[in-house]
Amino acid sequence: DGKMFYAVATKNGVQYRVGDGVYLLPEAFSFSMKPASPAKRPKKEAVDEELYPEHYRKYSEYIKGSNLDAPDPFRVGRIREIFCHIRSNGKPNEADIKLRICKFYRPENTHKSMKASYHADINLLYWSDEETTVDFRAVQGRCTVVYGEDLTQSIQDYSAGGLDRFYFLEAYNAKTKSFEDPPNHARSSGTKGKGKGKGKGKGKGKASASCEQREQQPVELKLPKLRTLDVFSGCGGLSEGFHQAGVSETLWAIEMWEPAAQAFRLNNPSTTVFTEDCNVLLKLVMSGEKTNSLGQKLPQKGDVEMLCGGPPCQGFSGMNRFNSRTYSKFKNSLVVSFLSYCDYYRPRFFLLENVRNFVSFKRSMVLKLTLRCLVRMGYQCTFGVLQAGQYGVAQTRRRAIVLAAAPGEKLPMFPEPLHVFAPRACQLSVVVDDKKFVSNITRTYSGPFRTITVRDTMSDLPEIRNGASALEISYNGEPQSWFQRQIRGSQYQPILRDHICKDMSALVAARMRHIPLAPGSDWRDLPNIEVRLSDGTTTRKLRYTHHEKKNGRSSSGALRGVCSCVEGKPCDPADRQFNTLIPWCLPHTGNRHNHWAGLYGRLEWDGFFSTTVTNPEPMGKQGRVLHPEQHRVVSVRECARSQGFPDTYRLFGNILDKHRQVGNAVPPPLAKAIGLEIKSCVLAKLREDMAETSAAEKMETMESAE
Template sequence: MASRLYAPSSSKGTKRPLSRSSSETKTKRVKTANGEFLTNGTKHNIEGTVKCKFCYQIKPEIVSIPSDAEIECIVLTNDVLANIYTDKLDVISHNITNYSIYDENGHLCSMDSGIMERNVPIYLTGYVKPIYDHDTCIENGIAVKELGPIFEWFLTTYDGGSKVIIGVCTEFADYLLVEPHQNYKKYMTSVIEKIHLSKLVIERILDNQESDDSTYEDVLNSVVNSINPATNIKFTEEDLIAHAQFVLDQVIEYDSTAEYRFPLVDTQCIETLTELSGAVKPTKAPRRRLNIRRRNTVKADISKREFSKATTTELVKNIFENMFAAQLDNDGDKESEEVLQEHVKTVFDDIRLCKYAFKRPPKSNKKIFIVAKQDSSTDLIIGRIEYMFQKNSATMVHIVLFMHGNKTILGDTSDPREIFLLNKCTDININNVIQVVDVTYKKPCKDWFNLGDSKLEDITEPINRQEINTFFFQFQYNDECARFEDIDSSDIDDTMHDPNENKICRNCVKENLEKKSQIPQLLEYVEKKKDLYFFYNFKLLNETYKVGNFIYLQPGIFSKTSRLNFVEHRSFVLNDTKKNKNSPLLKNVDETEYPEYYRKTLENSMRGSNESTPDPFEIGEIIAIYVTKGDKKNIKAIIRRMYRAEQISNDKSLDMNMLFWSDEEFVIGYNDIIAKCYVSHIANIKDPMAWFVGGPDRFYFKTKYDFLTGSIVPEYKLPSKARLVGMEVYVNYNYSYVKEDKIQYIPAHKKINPLRGLDIFAGCGGLSKGLEDSGLLNTEWAIESDDKAAAAFKLNNPNSTVFIEDCNHLLKLAMSGRKTNDKNQKIPQRGEVDFICGGPPCQGFSGMNRFNSGQYSLFKNSLIVSFLSYIDYYRPKFFVMENVRNFVSFNKGMTLRLTLRCITRMGYQCSFGILQAGNFGVPQTRRRLIILAAAPGESLPLYPEPTHVFNKRSSSVNVQIHDKKYRTNCKYDESAPLRTVTVYDAWSDLPEITNGANNEAIPYKHKPITHTQRLLRYPKNSFAESILTDHICKDMAPLVQARIELIPTRDGSDWRDLPNKEVKLSDGTITNILMYNYHDVKNGKGPDGELRGVCDCASGMACSQQYRQNNTIIPWCLPHTANRHNNWAGLYGRLSWSGFCSTTITNPEPMGKQGRVLHPEQHRVVSVRECARSQGFNDSFLFYGPIINKHRQIGNAVPPPMGKAIGHEIIKAISKKSQMYK
């Protein structure tokens, strides 16, 4: 039985009239292609014409009815039709061909014109055939007239089939429409278009749903590459926008039949489509307007996709099932807050009722854990008594504080019996002690790495849960950064100090050492000159600074401090590093020609600009260190200023780490110092690029900058002392003639034996590529279900085993003991995998802080759970999980908390943080959640410090969950060592191409221009191939391409710069002029009284899309909805050479989420290679498949430079552990 999807009812609200009188609408002049001016009345207002009262048409066509046609009730009695019935209860269904639909005046009309919603009867004529006869000819058909009235039309397919069928309902039967009459075909064009568009959209979303949340760009790509069956040409974006309301209604209808599935209407795609088109999102599935006799359950015609059931270990499964069991009510719909709170209650509530008082020191010398109240606060604290003492005749106890899991980032997901050691302590009066509790330290099992996929009964419980006042701890917790780390052995000592001995608290010792490190200590006295005492070095924050060291200083410090030499001279004015050479200053334009330009402001036109990007750190050389006689604590330093290349030159070819020597000297305070950096004269290093990539914070210089004249001094005039800088450098070089105390030890990137890695949800391999570049791992295995992305991974990792299959199936095989999969590929065994990385695709679930039953079903079968089960089964030494920034806010943090709970339950140390890819040398804003985890006994890595400054508006990496803010360990929050990377830095050497360029291998034509390009083309300091691959771009439809060509090549240009005129397209058609017939109450009228609205909704009335305008240079949908969407700033936007890209997505579309996807100068969208470079992929990295697959591989990837920075930090952690055991 074919299932059916019903067509939507009419939109709600007041209907607008077909036309307005000239007195209602102000005449607006628009320019045609030949230069003539027309008024809007010429196009829209037709005076003296009569409309049909039924179909509202001014010049209707008359229906052609067969001469031998009979009415419906007679036709249905024909033996050919009557003999096919088998059940009196069956709905009678027939086919009808050569059909036409008409009103009571005999006028042809479309059933999709809104006529049915106005309760106007319409009828069908044609030739009726039995349901089994699908022949389109009229032979053997029975002529019919006045079939109806039609009270409903519907869509249906045969289950599993691809052909969409349209049906209509009358009082007596259903009729499936086979072929329209020749004169009626044009009336079915819109109907057929919207039906097929709905099918394409729903199918595309379903195809993506298991792996990711479909974006507008994903769906649009499927649409524009599909043939419109009504016209036999490809669909366009205009078609999708025009029929958005119908598509949305069908999505709602499809959702109404779903069980335990993420609603399609909540996907990114539908949200964006709704915003762009101004369509109204119904709250429930639409139903027909008439009294329908048959109240069948409506089922979607597109086959249901079943979710891949997650393969889980018992531990992971237990975590989620226990958590959700407390949330889900019996009916699977309601949520019980009381039950949830009972499940996670802290047990302190029971302790409050205890009358126990702790009055005297215990006889045992074992440290005691207590619950107490502090001051007047009602919150209870838990702590471990370190010692007791007397204060003002009162007995006091000094306790190290612990935090209950409910108060950590874990929140409600925590184990009610688990507490966490804090790096804090306090004193309390013994009378405030409420209860003594039993606390046990949970040691990691010796065979921890072999416990993956253990049975729950085999996992030893640290406490007896039958006893109320029992707790355990296994981690130290940093409340500011949400870091769970192993506890130092000294913090586990549970022996109480003798009251007669010194009162020692290790937290106090650590705190005192920290405070001491913040006070500078002068070392190696040199001499006294007048009232100044000079020293050779000093120590601050455990770092020693000595004369000759180079240091980072706050940006702009040299303009705030006094120059020590050349006091009477004024220095030359430096370059403004933030100055935009092509600034898009607003100008006066003719609003008749550019009717949307008024929407532009500097604030919303400069997206992707570096105007607010901070400068990198200033750099100086310590020449002297001194204190004055009366102020010996205030250490001063005399600094030689080093100039950055961008401060004195506009030459974009200069390296980012290139400096200029100067004779300028300044005095600074020790508090102005940020950190050390390392500088050498170019003659003292082997190669600038090798020097740069070999370690952090490395710079070089060639010549001197004369700050008085603003000129660069020839290299041969460089002072001899400057040439010696770097002679003392020791970086695997043997300078045996250099004195030991002169050697400048330069930290290099540490090297280790690479770990054996598994990349899950590998994509093309961006994350693992970066980790490999750091030297951390060899990716021996990868899992990717998309065959094109998997092929790309294999191209770049030929020695890796790539599993092209569902990760759940592979894990199931591994857990069952299989050594190989169905393709005879060797499955990694436990003990072989040292490292796992991956970014499990994550649905948005709901906006609630807890799940209902459907969302629970989604989550427990989600790929996040699968990823965690891989971790639990293989138990790698380290793992990295990556996801979108919004992961932290899904379900108000519940998704993140559950993930961290699972990780800590396994015994992993872990932390989470947000990193901005732009801070690591890519010209793109891309914030990502990164979870770092280390096995017990390993050292938990820190998050990498930014290497490049980036736009401040896009650099917020702090996370707020409920009322608590979390940050990473990073200290460089205001600036960074290097300047930002721009679009020019990344793309300017690429050859010029045109729209639709498809040559996958072309010559470079130019040598690298910038530092970034040298890194991308010579990734290992070896000469790259002279052939450039994948510099190809999408072929845009004629109308879209015409718009692109009319977007000015200046910064900040977008759709609001488009002219309103007729244009001849490349396919020979001519565009329409967009008509402004309505008053815009928000924006008023133009300077000459021009109307600014394209729909009644601009006047505050109900929106009606029946007068939508198509084929216009200015897309009708943008001014239609601009007032409520920030004027759609950035759509059809050009990128700026001096700016950065929006987050690179899977499909560059001018009206997509990314918006700014036009090349700064060329009339096309960005190419595959340009997108790859914006992500930091070097030019030797290959992608696979059609162009849309390549874009998707890039857009889904983690930028390799960010992965590389993470890898260096993990290597540091591994080296730190090695040092501890030496």
């Protein structure tokens, strides 16, 4: 019938065989169920401008932290045939290879839509008997899809045992909108083989078997964990992720700030945690000391196999160029101290983590000097920007990462994204001297799993009030989402810690109470009314006293200015108003600050956190910090979850200390993804070394035989 069939096709060095699971771009095929379009914002009603005098400032549709434009995750299929059409000249058209695939449904692709995916595992699929033909070009990678009942281990263990693993328990019938037992040929495929191949049953069995062998090879090598020194460790987010990846054992940590050091100790009782200045410590070691003044043993040359940390960059973090003063600040900075540690200990691997703008400080000079130092020491190095939201947290947090590997080691790659995320938060290229740098990451748009939302993160937590301070309470319920099941872990007697929130003043509490629950609500939705506060006093209405040139008057002709500066005159201190529900300072300076969008803003259940802050303030510039439904700021536990810390992770100190520990940390899921890349480099080198050793031994036996 004019087709040429193949057993294997290769793309980017990866082999695809009949029976393999594949990732495809979301546009490769569609489903018969039309996706429920995301809840569009309700059309603007006419607003009572006298009651809501600041509402006119809300003309932009874009809401920060909203997922309305998050892409679909990859489509998943199973290859039935690999073929190309035969041209009129009788030759196969190999430039245009096609795949015949079986479609898998994700929970959100069925008629149950997003609601189903919220309760389901993120790697759950449904078999379907729908087939389609796609271009080989649409293939984005290989994955494993198994029938859950065929597993010899638990679904949890299987899923946690490697990347790109999916399972199904049921088939979905789109015509009847029903879930059924999968047919026999669906179950066995990928494990035993024999499908209803068109006379190709045998071939399919072979392909599946080889697929199994490929999957199972790497397991037997036991990996010794890298002895790690974590500098500027904070409460331990980076180390926690590395431990979850199984790549390292943090034997030493340095953290100057006592509460964070205490938190690190609570979670890593066997780590030696130093609270000295890192420069003092290094001088001690270099002068031959074995212990510090407290008798703690210092790591010696040759002890440290991995060095990681996030040196604070105050002092030279501006964007403008170096001058002699800021350059000397840089030379005495913690970045340079951290590089000195690398120079002294010469670890196998080195990781520097920092804010996104690290790569731009001083016209990228800080980045260049860092790389220059590492290269001068003989290290291979690379840099990139990663978005934590793409590794499984409901938060936008872009971080600069510099990775280095000693001579003879393999230099780690950056981990491919696991989750789709809001595209405008995923602009990760770096421009240095008008050249654009991108990392090795190829999954720039889609990814294996759906995005994690605020609802996934915290919908299971019990309701608390403004100022709640009980350090330990009960969960009062089961986890609702896949993320919550992961984050709670397997606690023997579940106890919820640190679900506490800052106690806000009576006036701030009243403002929070009056912010509507609709997505995108913030201070501009506050009514201009008198309210009796919990302390017995009453607020005043905000008076509009000046003609605002820029914004004109309201529809009824009311004034919109609150200070003489709107008329081009200097500010008059007498214009200031206090104790109003609408904070006077926001309309005062709103025009030049994007109308202070997001102040007193609520999180959105279907959205994500702005970068988790060290101190949630409704008036802070950092973004929305109010709970989606409760009249309070987010709790410490909610912030910790937005960073991906397990619920069992301990924090230390008062509420502000805890917020600061969480807000300053590297999200463990991001660290884990990087750790897995380092681990694969260690494994690859171990394999090479073993191969070389056995080859050398063979040579010896041959020589001795002669």
